[in-house]
Structures are given as C-alpha cells and as structure tokens.
Amino acid sequence: MSETKRHHHFIGGEHVAPSSGEYFPSINPATRGVLYEAARGGAEDIDRAVRAARAAFEDPAWRDLSQTKRGHLLRRLGDLIGENAEELARMESSDNGKLLREMRGQLAGLPEYYYYYAGLADKIQGSTIPTSDRRVLNYTTREPLGVVGAITPWNSPLTLTTSKLAPALSVGNTVVIKPSEYTSATVLRLAELVLEAGFPPGAVNVVTGFGAEAGQALADHRDIAKISFTGSTATGARIAANTASRFIGSTLELGGKSPNIVFEDANVANAAMGVVAGIFAAAGQTCIAGSRVFAHRSVYDELLERVTERARTIKIGDPLDEATELGPLAFEDQRDKVAGYVDLGRSEGAKVLTGGNATDAGLGGFFYEPTVLVDVDNDMRVVREEIFGPVAAIMPFETEEEVLRLANDTEYGLAAGVWTSNLSRAHRVADRLEAGTIWINTYRAMSPMSPRQGFKNSGVGIEHGTETIKEYTRLKSVWVNTSEDPVADPFVLRS
Numbered sequence: 001m002s003e004t005k006r007h008h009h010f011i012g013g014e015h016v017a018p019s020s021g022e023y024f025p026s027i028n029p030a031t032r033g034v035l036y037e038a039a040r041g042g043a044e045d046i047d048r049a050v051r052a053a054r055a056a057f058e059d060p061a062w063r064d065l066s067q068t069k070r071g072h073l074l075r076r077l078g079d080l081i082g083e084n085a086e087e088l089a090r091m092e093s094s095d096n097g098k099l100l101r102e103m104r105g106q107l108a109g110l111p112e113y114y115y116y117y118a119g120l121a122d123k124i125q126g127s128t129i130p131t132s133d134r135r136v137l138n139y140t141t142r143e144p145l146g147v148v149g150a151i152t153p154w155n156s157p158l159t160l161t162t163s164k165l166a167p168a169l170s171v172g173n174t175v176v177i178k179p180s181e182y183t184s185a186t187v188l189r190l191a192e193l194v195l196e197a198g199f200p201p202g203a204v205n206v207v208t209g210f211g212a213e214a215g216q217a218l219a220d221h222r223d224i225a226k227i228s229f230t231g232s233t234a235t236g237a238r239i240a241a242n243t244a245s246r247f248i249g250s251t252l253e254l255g256g257k258s259p260n261i262v263f264e265d266a267n268v269a270n271a272a273m274g275v276v277a278g279i280f281a282a283a284g285q286t287c288i289a290g291s292r293v294f295a296h297r298s299v300y301d302e303l304l305e306r307v308t309e310r311a312r313t314i315k316i317g318d319p320l321d322e323a324t325e326l327g328p329l330a331f332e333d334q335r336d337k338v339a340g341y342v343d344l345g346r347s348e349g350a351k352v353l354t355g356g357n358a359t360d361a362g363l364g365g366f367f368y369e370p371t372v373l374v375d376v377d378n379d380m381r382v383v384r385e386e387i388f389g390p391v392a393a394i395m396p397f398e399t400e401e402e403v404l405r406l407a408n409d410t411e412y413g414l415a416a417g418v419w420t421s422n423l424s425r426a427h428r429v430a431d432r433l434e435a436g437t438i439w440i441n442t443y444r445a446m447s448p449m450s451p452r453q454g455f456k457n458s459g460v461g462i463e464h465g466t467e468t469i470k471e472y473t474r475l476k477s478v479w480v481n482t483s484e485d486p487v488a489d490p491f492v493l494r495s
C-alpha cells in the first residue's frame with residue numbers, strides 16, 4: 001500500500017513541518033480518495049512565515065533589486081508556470097474537482113499575469129507636483145507596503161492567488177499565503193517555482209491550514225501591512241473590521257449573485273450558451289456565476305427550452321476525462337449546501353425543471369446535477385443568496401426598467417451579463433447595472449489587463465490591470481526646499 005504524501009508549510013524557502021505536528025487529509029471530491037496530507041498551521045507557523053517575509057522584505061537582495069530585475073524574475077516565474085502547466089492543472093483538477101480542460105485553460109493563461117506585472121514593474125512612478133512656491137520641489141513616490149497576507153479560496157486556487165501575488169511582488173512586497181484548506185497542493189508548488197525563478201527565500205511563504213486557525217492568525221498578525229482576501233462575504237466582513245481597527249488596508253473579492261439578462265432582441269441561441277457558461281461551467285463554483293437569469297417574456301420559453309435541453313445533456317463525470325462537462329462540487333459540505341438550497345427552493349414554491357439531485361456519478365464523489373429552477377421570484381432565498389453550485393433560477397420580465405430594478409435588487413454587485421443586439425440598449429443597461437464587471441453578449445471573460453472590483457457586498461478594492469498597483473503600494477510626498485534663503489517666519493505654514 002502506498003503511503004499518503006505529506007506537505008509541509010513553505011517558509012523562508014524551505015519545507016517546514018507545522019509546530020503542532022498535525023496534518024489533515026485533502027480529499028479528491030470526484031472519488032473521495034485521500035490525495036495528500038497538508039500541514040495544520042497555527043499562530044506559531046504564521047508568525048514564523050511573517051518573520052521570514054519581513055526579513056526578505058528588508059534584505060537588500062530584494063529591497064534594492066532594480067525594478068527591471070524584479071520584472072525579469074516575474075517573467076521567469078511565468079515561464080516556469082508554463083513549463084509546469086500540465087502538472088499544475090492535473091493537481092488542481094484532482095484537488096477541487098474542476099474539469100481538467102478548465103484548469104488547463106486557466107494554466108495556459110496564468111503566465112500572462114506574471115508577464116503583465118513584469119512589464120509594469122519598472123513603470124511604477126510618482127509625479128512632480130507644482131506647488132505655489134517655485135523654490136520648492138515636491139514629488140511623490142510609490143513604495144511597497146511590506147508583508148502582504150493573501151488568503152484565497154478553493155475554486156481557482158492558482159488563478160486567485162496569482163491575482164494577488166503578481167502585483168504584490170512586482171512592486172517589491174513580500175507575501176504570506178494561506179490557501180484554502182481544500183486546495184493546498186498547487187499553491188505550495190507555486191511557492192517552489194517562485195524560489196526556482198530566483199526570488200529570494202522568504203519572498204513568498206505558504207502556511208496551510210484552516211481558516212479559523214491559520215487564516216485568522218494571518219489576518220491578526222501585527223506585522224502584516226495588508227490583507228488581500230478572496231472568499232465569502234461573511235469572512236470578508238470579519239477581515240475588513242479587523243484590518244480597519246489596525247489601520248491597515250484590505251482588498252476583498254467576495255461573493256456574488258449575478259444577473260444574466262436576455263433581451264427580446266438577443267441572439268437567443270448564443271444567449272442560451274452564455275447562460276449555460278455562466279452557471280454550469282465549473283459546476284457553478286465561481287463568484288461570477290450568472291445564477292439569476294432574466295429572460296424577456298417573448299423569448300422566455302425558447303431560452304428555457306434551449307438551456308434545459310443543454311443542461312440535460314451535460315456529461316457529468318471524472319473531471320480528468322476530456323469529455324466530461326461537469327465535475328463534482330469541491331467537498332461534501334459544499335454538495336450538501338447546494339442540495340439544501342434546491343430543497344429550500346422547492347419548499348418556497350420553485351419548480352425544478354431539470355436536475356435537482358445529488359449523484360456520485362458512479363465514482364463515489366460529491367456531484368450535483370445541473371439544475372434549472374422556474375416559478376421563482378426575487379424574494380426567494382434561492383434567488384437572493386449565493387448557492388455556489390450549478391443551480392440557475394430563470395425568471396421572465398416585461399420591460400427594461402423592470403429588469404434593471406430586479407437585477408439591481410441584490411446585496412451583491414460583482415458581475416452582470418447582457419444579451420442584446422441593440423447597441424444603444426447595451427450601453428444604457430451597462431450604465432445602469434450596479435456591478436463591477438458587465439459582459440455584453442459574452443460571459444465569464446477575464447484578463448490580467450482588465451480591472452475588476454465588486455460593488456456593494458461583493459468587495460472592496462481592485463484586482464488586475466494597472467489600477468491594482470495602488471492596492472499594493474503607498475504614496476509618499478517629498479518636499480525639497482531648493483532655496484538658500486533664511487526662514488522668514490517659523491510660525492507660518494509654508495506652501
């Protein structure tokens with residue numbers, strides 16, 4: 001019998017056993033098989049990692065490295081991820097159950113994030129400010145913050161870690177990552193690649209473990225300069241309150257309940273595929289899932305037929321099989337949560353048009369059928385709360401005003417889809433929707449170049465694009481008196 005592999009933390013460039021001596025199993029959600037054991041981190045491990053990151057931050061080998069050379073390191077890291085993409089995609093697919101072809105796609109795009117921020121590394125600059133006194137030179141610089149704590153979820157571990165890591169490193173921070181307890185392996189491997197790329201030991205550290213232990217300890221650590229978090233709104237709110245009380249910043253990418261709106265003038269065949277992509281891809285386990293579908297009354301029946309037909313033929317099975325279209329939910333509680341919501345919907349009066357059952361797909365895992373709910377309205381909990389599974393609620397509407405009101409009637413504001421062939425309407429509706437990302441005649445598109453942020457309870461702060469650089473730097477204003485004149489009056493404010 002082969003022994004289960006054990007992963008330690010990765011601290012200061014080394015694999016480090018947890019101070020508790022404890023490990024916990026990571027389960028393959030497709031088969032319930034144990035994949036490996038991860039170290040159970042706590043406050044002591046976090047402290048060790050933060051100290052290693054702080055030492056790396058202050059080490060001239062990193063602090064004084066030119067911006068151009070930092071860019072070279074990021075480029076090398078992107079190359080290494082590309083060279084190891086297949087291994088990483090397989091690891092991630094086994095760990096969280098997402099389709100191998102989805103993870104291959106994500107991995108194929110991942111180096112681009114490092115190349116993008118490599119390119120930006122030597123273009124971060126301040127400005128010269130004209131004050132009212134010509135004898136004064138006033139300029140600004142952008143400095144790294146220090147040690148950034150990154151806390152990430154299980155649904156796209158490497159992509160969501162990269163959204164934080166690449167910009168944080170590009171401007172000279174060092175990082176401690178606490179990955180989700182369900183998906184530690186690829187983030188640990190990424191930290192090894194960071195070292196291989198030539199970053200100094202301690203520039204990137206990973207402490208694995210549970211949210212209430214390692215996650216909380218990282219968020220609470222006094223030497224952390226910032227927390228960058230992706231996860232649920234409830235945890236995000238706790239982190240926001242905690243960081244605010246210590247006057248440090250946080251970037252929070254949280255949950256969603258995004259509307260996907262199909263107007264009467266849309267190409268309904270394309271819109272139906274957009275609805276399927278929005279809610280059944282990744283088994284609905286994406287923050288940007290288009291879980292609330294609004295279809296104009298005149299195309300409602302056609303859209304319903306197309307979406308339901310496709311949902312019924314979705315191939316459920318082994319995520320490593322190229323032909324599979326829907327893998328398992330990431331862990332048992334998540335599958336039970338999805339099942340619980342569909343049962344709740346039934347009790348609230350919703351009709352299940354297709355799906356509505358848990359299955360093990362003959363593999364023993366935590367699968368749930370692609371599910372379409374109708375006879376639902378905006379007041380039901382299945383329409384208001386994030387399910388994070390393959391469950392679409394489809395509702396008809398009559399007018400543009402009505403659908404805008406319904407779409408915006410949510411605590412979330414992460415993303416929205418609009419399907420229309422009317423150019424004026426497309427822009428008008430995009431303007432009125434309360435969400436940080438609007439997709440018109442497409443869904444689930446993402447690029448390192450395009451900034452995104454959640455409105456309302458979907459988050460605070462920007463990820464991707466050039467804007468995110470501000471999240472990982474602080475601005476310093478330097479005043480230089482260039483005159484040799486004697487100080488005229490020390491009791492007067494100078495400009």
Ligand code: NDP
Binds near residue numbers: 160180210230235252
């Ligand atoms: P959680 O908030 O439960 O967990 C996210 C991370 O936070 C995990 O690493 C978790 O550890 C950790 N954590 C949990 N409790 C604490 C705590 N008290 N202090 C510090 N860290 C803690 O979210 P999920 O893992 O369930 O992820 C799914 C959620 O993420 C969904 O709501 C989804 O919408 C959101 N999400 C948002 C995205 C965005 O970009 N806006 C993208 C992807 C997901 P552990 O795993 O051990 O619990």
